[in-house]
Structures are given as structure tokens and as C-alpha cells.
Amino acid sequence: MNKKQKKMLFRILIAAALMIVLRVAYSMIGPEADGRVHVKEPWWFLLYMIPYMVIGYDILRKALKGIKNRQVFDENFLMAVATVGAIAIALVEKNGDYIEAIAVMLFYQIGELFQSYAVGKSRKNISALMDIRPDYANVERDGEVVTCDPDEVEIGSILLIKPGEKVPIDGIVESGSTTLNTAALTGESLPREASEGDEVISGCINMTGVIRVRTTKEFGESTVSKILELVENSSAKKSRSENFITKFAKYYTPAVCIGALALAVLPPVIRIIFGMSPAWGSWIYRALTFLVISCPCALVISIPLTFFAGIGGASRAGILVKGSTYLESLAHTKIVAMDKTGTMTKGVFEVSGIHHGTIDGEKILEYAAHAEIYSSHPIAKSIQKAYVSGLLWSFDEATGAAVPVQREAEDQVKRKINRDRVGSVEEIGGNGILAKVDDKSVAVGNDKLMDRLGIEHSHCHHVETVVHVAIDGVYVGHILISDVVKPTAKEAVRGMREAGVSKTVILTGDSKHVAEAVAKDLGITEVRSELLPADKVTAVEELLAEKTGKDVLVFVGDGINDAPVLSRADIGIAMGALGADAAIEAADVVLMDDDPRKISKAICIARKCMRIVYENIYFAIGIKLLCLVLGAFGFANMWMAIFADVGVMVIAVLNAIRALFNNR
Amino acid sequence: MKKSYKIEVDCANCANKMEEAAKKTAGVKDAVVNFMALKMNVEFEDGADVAAVMKEVLKNCKKVEDDCEIFL
Numbered sequence: 001m002n003k004k005q006k007k008m009l010f011r012i013l014i015a016a017a018l019m020i021v022l023r024v025a026y027s028m029i030g031p032e033a034d035g036r037v038h039v040k041e042p043w044w045f046l047l048y049m050i051p052y053m054v055i056g057y058d059i060l061r062k063a064l065k066g067i068k069n070r071q072v073f074d075e076n077f078l079m080a081v082a083t084v085g086a087i088a089i090a091l092v093e094k095n096g097d098y099i100e101a102i103a104v105m106l107f108y109q110i111g112e113l114f115q116s117y118a119v120g121k122s123r124k125n126i127s128a129l130m131d132i133r134p135d136y137a138n139v140e141r142d143g144e145v146v147t148c149d150p151d152e153v154e155i156g157s158i159l160l161i162k163p164g165e166k167v168p169i170d171g172i173v174e175s176g177s178t179t180l181n182t183a184a185l186t187g188e189s190l191p192r193e194a195s196e197g198d199e200v201i202s203g204c205i206n207m208t209g210v211i212r213v214r215t216t217k218e219f220g221e222s223t224v225s226k227i228l229e230l231v232e233n234s235s236a237k238k239s240r241s242e243n244f245i246t247k248f249a250k251y252y253t254p255a256v257c258i259g260a261l262a263l264a265v266l267p268p269v270i271r272i273i274f275g276m277s278p279a280w281g282s283w284i285y286r287a288l289t290f291l292v293i294s295c296p297c298a299l300v301i302s303i304p305l306t307f308f309a310g311i312g313g314a315s316r317a318g319i320l321v322k323g324s325t326y327l328e329s330l331a332h333t334k335i336v337a338m339d340k341t342g343t344m345t346k347g348v349f350e351v352s353g354i355h356h357g358t359i360d361g362e363k364i365l366e367y368a369a370h371a372e373i374y375s376s377h378p379i380a381k382s383i384q385k386a387y388v389s390g391l392l393w394s395f396d397e398a399t400g401a402a403v404p405v406q407r408e409a410e411d412q413v414k415r416k417i418n419r420d421r422v423g424s425v426e427e428i429g430g431n432g433i434l435a436k437v438d439d440k441s442v443a444v445g446n447d448k449l450m451d452r453l454g455i456e457h458s459h460c461h462h463v464e465t466v467v468h469v470a471i472d473g474v475y476v477g478h479i480l481i482s483d484v485v486k487p488t489a490k491e492a493v494r495g496m497r498e499a500g501v502s503k504t505v506i507l508t509g510d511s512k513h514v515a516e517a518v519a520k521d522l523g524i525t526e527v528r529s530e531l532l533p534a535d536k537v538t539a540v541e542e543l544l545a546e547k548t549g550k551d552v553l554v555f556v557g558d559g560i561n562d563a564p565v566l567s568r569a570d571i572g573i574a575m576g577a578l579g580a581d582a583a584i585e586a587a588d589v590v591l592m593d594d595d596p597r598k599i600s601k602a603i604c605i606a607r608k609c610m611r612i613v614y615e616n617i618y619f620a621i622g623i624k625l626l627c628l629v630l631g632a633f634g635f636a637n638m639w640m641a642i643f644a645d646v647g648v649m650v651i652a653v654l655n656a657i658r659a660l661f662n663n664r
Numbered sequence: 665m666k667k668s669y670k671i672e673v674d675c676a677n678c679a680n681k682m683e684e685a686a687k688k689t690a691g692v693k694d695a696v697v698n699f700m701a702l703k704m705n706v707e708f709e710d711g712a713d714v715a716a717v718m719k720e721v722l723k724n725c726k727k728v729e730d731d732c733e734i735f736l
Contacts (some may be wrong), residue, residue: 062730069727116674123702246680300677308699 001117008113012106015055019102022047026096045091048098056083056105074253075295079108085288086638089281104292104642111646115301118653122309122660132184132203132224134168140212150219159213167204170222171213173197178209185227185318185592203227226584227592230320239324241613245303249296256294256628263287263632286634292641293627298620302652303613309659310609317662318592319602326588329571330606334551335543336501336599339536339565340508340518342558343575344492344596345483349378349465351386353480355458364469364477366415370422371435371442379467379481380433388415428452432467443470450475485518488597493522495600499607505543507536507555507565536565544570556599558583573599601662609659616652623648667714669704671697672733682732685724691717704734 001009022044029039056079063080083101090097137150140158150168153159158174161167167180177195185203194200200213203224219225264287268278307324314321321327341347354361369387372380423436431452432445443453444467450457455470458478467479486492493504505526508515515529528539544553555562555569558576563586566572574587576594584590591598627644630636636644673679679699686695686704691712696705706721708714715736722734 065730112674119675242680249677300680301675304677304680304699 002120005113005116005120008109008116011054012109012113015051015102015106018051018054019048019099019106022051023099030096032096041094041096044096045098048102052083052087052098052102052105055102055109056080059105059108060084075297078253078257078291078295079105082288082291082638085284085291089285089288093281100638104638107642107646108295111297111649114650115297115653118657119305119308122312122657125312125660132166133228134166134202134224137168137219138162138165150222153215153219155215155218157215159215161206161211161213163206163208163210165206167200167202167206167213168222168224169213169215169219170200170202170217171215172199174212174214176209176211178211179207180204181207182593185223227320230322230584230590239307239328241328241610241617242304242307242324245299245617249300252296253294256291259628260287260290260294263290282634285638286631289631289636289638289641290628292638293624293631293636293644295645296624297645298624298649298652299617301649302616302620302656305653306609306612306616306656306659309657310605310612313609313660313662314602314605316660317598317601317605319598319605320590320592321602321606322588322590326571327606327609329552330554330589330603331610332550332552333499333501333554333571333603333606335503335505335547335553336496337505337507337540337543337553337555337569338596338599339555339557339562340506340510340515341483342594343556344489344506344518344522345485347483347558349382349481350484351382351479352482352484355466355478355480359471359476361477364479367437367440367442367471367476368444368467368469368479369417370437371425371433371444373417373419373422373435374425375427375433379465382481383467383479384417388417440472443473444468482514485521486594486596488595490522492596492599493524495597496603497523499600499603501600501603505539507531507539509533533562533564536562537568540565540568544568554599554603556596558594562586573602605659605662608662612655612659616655619655620648620652665708665710665712665714667706667708669706669718670735671702671704672735673697673699673702673729674731678729678732681728682725685728686721689717689721689724692721695721 026044030044031038031040059076059079062076066074066077083104086101086104087098090101134150136147137153138145138147138160139153140146140160145160153169159167159169159171163178173194173196175196177193179191180194180200181191182201182204184205185201191207192204194211199216200211201224202219202222264284267283268280272278307327310327311321311324314327321330338344351365354364365383365387369384372383375381421438423439425433425435427433428445428449431449432443435442435444443449443455446466446468447457447459450468450470453470453473455468455473455475457468457470457475465481467481469476469478496504503526504524505528506515506519506524507528509531510529512527512529515527518524519527531539540553540555547553552570554571554573555565556573556575557566558574562572562574562583566574566583566586566588571589572587573589573591574583575591575596575598589602591602623644627636627641631641671679671682673682679697682704683695683697686692686697686706689695691709692706693709694707697703698705706718708717718734718736722736725732725734
């Protein structure tokens with residue numbers, strides 16, 4: 001509790017104690033008591049005013065200020081009118097029943113205190129987890145380490161980051177190696193390894209070793225700044241539900257006030273016309289009860305709070321939602337279109353098979369790896385990796401290729417590429433490599449290279465990228481290289497279906513059979529392949545035309561070349577945004593890491609949040625209407641009214657806070 | 665020009681009220697209040713006197729919600 005809340009709690013306790021003491025005293029020495037001492041009015045009025053003012057002075061002041069500033073119909077005004085009215089009735093009827101007015105104020109304040117406490121708690125909860133802003137940076141200047149504000153660090157400076165410190169600015173590791181904790185950014189607890197030459201992202205926490213990092217960006221352009229900016233602007237786009245409540249409150253409160261006025265005046269007037277006693281007191285009392293019930297607190301507080309908690313809960317899971325309107329749309333997701341490379345697949349290449357070997361498959365790999373020793377091309381890297389990792393290759397009848405079999409961990413042979421075996425190397429751009437390995441001339445490359453050398457080679461019917469290998473001018477076989485589907489992709493697609501997505505579509509620039517193979521493997525229903533980036537926009541537009549009613553089309557991409565598509569879809573989700581600025585700008589929802597399961601998670605969070613919003617709307621309006629009717633017919637007194645008001649609010653607030661937690 | 669200010673406000677609806685009030689202030693192009701981060705982002709019209717406009721924003725916010733604060 002903060003100071004303000006403590007003060008309020010103190011006021012509530014004092015007022016409650018005074019109220020009880022006075023009530024007891026009233027029954028013992030009041031005008032109606034049997035005892036010999038009788039304390040008469042106006043003493044009771046004056047005494048009761050003490051707890052009333054203690055608990056309600058600020059409400060009265062706010063109500064007066066509101067009237068002065070022409071902001072008449074707010075909850076302070078409602079409470080002030082209702083309680084002052086109740087006291088007036090007690091004075092006129094001389095029944096000494098001031099307790100009701102005090103109780104109304106008391107419970108109203110308890111409700112406010114509770115709400116303020118609940119909001120503070122959940123805010124702390126969220127901000128503690130989003131606490132990624134680095135406070136300082138250790139910069140090396142002229143051989144000395146200086147601590148300074150991250151804002152003052154220039155691009156290309158060397159930072160020294162010790163274990164336990166946050167990486168303040170994006171950069172590349174210059175020396176040292178460590179493990180980084182990315183939990184604050186991605187919601188994943190799996191640590192990342194970083195050593196010389198690796199990129200590190202600001203906001204991560206350095207866990208084990210000291211590293212020196214050369215910065216590649218300014219602080220303002222770093223990932224951590226981009227993310228914080230995004231989170232802090234997340235309420236820019238208001239959802240329809242929120243706007244509905246704002247509008248609702250705008251008309252509702254004046255309407256209720258007019259209703260209350262009518263209730264106070266019309267029935268007595270009608271009674272006078274029909275020659276009955278007007279019973280002013282009882283009708284005014286009903287009207288005041290009506291006012292207390294009508295206070296729209298539960299709605300106007302709980303709906304924004306639900307979205308606040310929903311967006312907070314999502315960012316805890318590494319899903320950044322740019323506004324409550326997107327959360328609302330996301331809940332209606334029916335079609336998910338996704339990019340293939342980098343989204344459902346890793347976007348890195350791996351050797352998936354060795355084909356047509358006239359010599360042993362492992363020998364082909366060995367020669368190819370040595371020939372490619374100096375190459376940094378992703379395909380060359382993948383061949384080197386396959387060789388070094390010591391996978392076992394076994395012939396697979398079905399595909400006619402040798403495919404990797406994971407060896408048992410203990411007898412896995414780590415192999416090394418031996419530099420001494422490699423003689424001269426000649427790289428032919430766009431074709432491949434000619435190299436001397438063990439004094440044999442090895443040619444590794446694509447069809448063009450083989451044609452150029454006049455070596456006859458097979459045309460592979462497989463879907464993957466093909467690398468041919470020839471030794472001493474004789475064709476020995478080829479290596480199949482393919483992009484690897486993310487291990488969680490299949491589960492992700494299933495998750496989407498469980499979350500109510502009826503159609504999943506792959507949009508890719510890749511060839512048809514590669515795309516179809518991936519789609520079949522993952523259980524994706526539709527494939528649009530061989531698309532240029534501009535075609536993707538057209539494809540999304542076609543899909544948009546297909547959908548009906550409230551259905552929402554989501555496009556998921558890894559942010560590279562996807563910006564136009566991301567903004568064209570109803571909701572654009574950018575994946576693995578760590579480092580991709582364009583994606584953060586263009587997307588509506590940003591997934592901090594590249595796990596596709598987050599897509600369905602985001603949909604689930606949105607669904608839950610919207611469910612809570614509707615629960616609160618129906619519940620609050622329903623109870624209010626019921627109580628208003630009861631109050632109008634005189635079945636509800638002010639006690640019941642204040643319980644209805646505060647009770648509904650407390651329940652709605654508790655329900656709203658639920659949106660913060662999203663363990664399935 | 666855009667600037668971000670720290671604010672203090674108790675309830676989500678009051679934050680909305682502040683946002684409305686800030687938006688209506690002369691010299692303010694757009695204003696967004698983030699209740700979660702307790703921040704107000706104000707976009708000023710070109711050539712507006714930021715300090716003077718913000719004083720006015722604070723005044724207008726105080727009018728609709730007495731219990732708020734903007735740390736200028």
C-alpha cells in the first residue's frame with residue numbers, strides 16, 4: 001500500500017469505529033432509549049457529522065469541483081447527492097437515521113481503496129517483469145572503464161558487461177563468452193549462449209562470464225528501447241468495448257439522474273392528483289437508493305482494467321500487443337496465413353540426405369566439407385556442420401538417399417575438418433567451389449558448375465536444394481540440403497486449430513512441392529507457393545475477400561520483406577522481433593521469440609480477455625438493472641444499494657485481474 | 665513533436681478522462697494516456713510552446729479528475 005492508500009485505510013477505520021460507537025451510544029442515551037439520560041437533537045446530527053466528514057469530505061469536495069467545472073455527472077456527484085439527501089430525510093423525519101449516509105460513503109471508499117490496491121498490485125506485477133530498462137553502461141575509454149548513461153554511448157564503443165548486469169545496448173561480442181538470460185524479453189527461460197562474434201541484444205541479462213561488446217546501435221535504436229516504447233504506447237488504439245463503455249457512461253449517468261429525479265417527483269405528484277398523501281419522504285428515499293445503485297463504477301473501472309491486465313499478461317508471455325483493439329480482433333481469429341521460411345521453418349539449412357553415392361555417403365560429405373572449408377555461405381556452413389557433428393548416415397529405401405540417423409550421444413564421433421588436407425581453393429561465384437583435397441581435385445556446386453566442367457550429373461527429383469560433388473572429374477553423388485521445420489511448428493498448428501482457427505494457409509516464395517511437403521507435414525490446409533513479395537499482398541487480399549462477418553485474418557511473418565503484408569492483414573503478427581525494427585513498426589502484435597506456438601497462445605490470451613470483458617459487462621449491467629428495478633419499487637434500501645454497487649465492483653475487478661494470468 | 669510525461673492517476677476510467685481532456689487542449693495534436701505504465705504521451709502541434717501547453721493540459725486534467733498529477 002502506498003501513502004495515499006494507507007491514509008484512506010486509516011480514515012475508513014476511524015469513521016467505522018466512530019459510527020459504531022455513536023450507534024451504540026444512540027441506543028443507550030438517545031431520544032428513544034429507556035435510560036434516564038436523554039441526549040436530544042441537534043447533538044446527534046452534529047456528532048454523526050464527524051464520521052461522515054472524516055470519510056466523505058473529499059467526495060463532497062470533488063463533487064463541488066465537478067459542478068464548478070461542468071463535469072456534473074460523475075460518481076462523486078452521485079454519492080454526494082445520495083448521502084446528503086439521506087441525511088436531509090433523516091433530519092426532516094427526525095428519526096436519527098444518519099448511519100445509512102455514513103455507511104454508503106464508507107463502503108464506497110472501501111470499494112475505491114480495494115480497486116486502487118488491486119490496480120497497484122497488478123501494475124507492479126507487470127512492471128517487475130517488464131523491468132528491462134538498463135540504468136547504466138560500462139564503457140571502455142582510453143583503457144579505462146567508465147560508467148555512464150546508456151544514452152551517451154556512441155556506436156562502435158566497447159562495453160564491458162559483467163555477470164548479473166543487463167546488456168544495455170545491442171552489439172557484437174568482441175571477446176569473452178557467456179550465457180544470456182532472455183526471459184525478460186521472450187518469456188522463455190532457456191538461456192542463450194553467446195561468444196566472440198555473436199550478436200547480443202539489449203535487455204538480456206548476462207549470467208556467467210564477462211564479455212566485451214562493440215555496440216552496433218545507439219541506445220534509442222536498441223531493442224530494449226524499441227520494446228519499452230511499444231509497451232508504453234500500447235493503449236493508443238482503444239478497443240470497441242472500451243469505447244462502448246466510455247459512450248455508455250456518457251449517456252447512462254445523466255439518464256439515471258433524470259430517472260431518479262422523475263422517481264422522486266412524479267409518483268408523489270400523481271398521488272396528490274388522486275387525493276392521496278404525497279409520501280415525499282419515501283419516494284425521495286427510493287430515488288436516492290436508485291442513485292447509489294446506478295453508479296457505473298464497476299463497468300468503467302473493470303473494462304479498461306481487463307484490457308490492461310490482458311496486455312500485461314501477454315507481454316509477460318513474450319507477446320507484445322500494440323493496443324486493446326488488436327486484442328479484441330485477435331479473439332475473433334478464423335484464418336491464419338503464415339510465411340514459411342523463418343516462421344514455420346528455422347530459415348537455416350541442414351543436410352537432409354546424401355544421394356546416388358558411387359562412393360560412401362560419408363566420404364562425399366567429408367570431401368565436400370573440406371572443399372568448402374573457407375566458405376561462409378549458409379549451405380557450405382550446413383555441410384561443414386553435418387560433417388563435424390558426426391551424424392551417422394544410413395541408406396533409406398523409400399527416398400533412395402542416405403539420411404541422417406542420430407547417434408547415441410556417447411559414441412558420437414566429433415570430427416574435425418583438417419586444414420592440412422586442403423590445397424588450393426577456387427570459388428566460382430554462383431556456381432560452387434573447386435578445391436584440392438588430399439591431392440584430388442574436388443568440385444562442389446550446383447548444376448551450372450557441373451555443366452561448366454562438362455561432368456555428367458543426375459537431375460534430382462527431390463524437393464531440396466542439391467549440391468553436386470565430383471572428384472577428379474568423376475561424378476560421385478550429391479548432397480541434399482533443406483530448410484528445417486521448427487520442432488514446435490506441428491504443435492503450433494494444432495494449437496491454432498484448438499483455438500478456433502478454421503483455416504491455415506502457407507504463403508511462400510518457395511517452390512510448390514517444397515511448400516506442399518511442409519504444409520502436409522504440419523497439417524496446414526492451404527498452400528500458395530512461388531509468390532513474389534507483392535503476390536503475398538494479393539493472396540492476403542483474396543483471403544480477406546473470402547472471410548465473412550466478424551472473422552479476422554491474421555498474417556504471421558518473420559518480419560523480413562513482410563511489412564506490406566503485415567499491415568494489409570487484419571492483424572499482423574511479427575515473429576522473432578528481437579532485432580528486426582521494421583517488423584516492430586509494421587506489426588500489430590509482436591512475438592518476442594520465434595516459437596510459432598506463441599501464435600495460438602496469443603489467440604488464447606485474447607479470447608480469455610474478451611470473455612472476461614463480456615462477463616463483466618453482462619454481470620455488471622444485469623445486476624444494476626435488477627437492483628434499479630427493485631429500488632424503484634421500494635424493495636431495496638440504501639444498504640442493499642451500496643452492497644450491490646461495491647460488491648459488483650469488487651467482483652468485476654477481481655475478474656478483470658484474472659486476465660493477467662495465462663497458464664493454460 | 666512528441667513528449668512523454670510521467671503521471672499519477674488512480675483508476676483506469678480517470679486515465680481515459682485525462683486523455684480526453686488533454687486531447688482537447690489547444691496546441692495538442694494527439695495525446696495517449698497509458699494507465700499501465702502511468703505515462704502520458706503528448707504529440708504537439710507544430711510550433712506549439714510545449715511548456716505553456718502542458719500547463720494548460722494539467723489544468724484541464726485537474727478539471728475532469730481532481731486526483732491526478734502530471735510530472736512536468
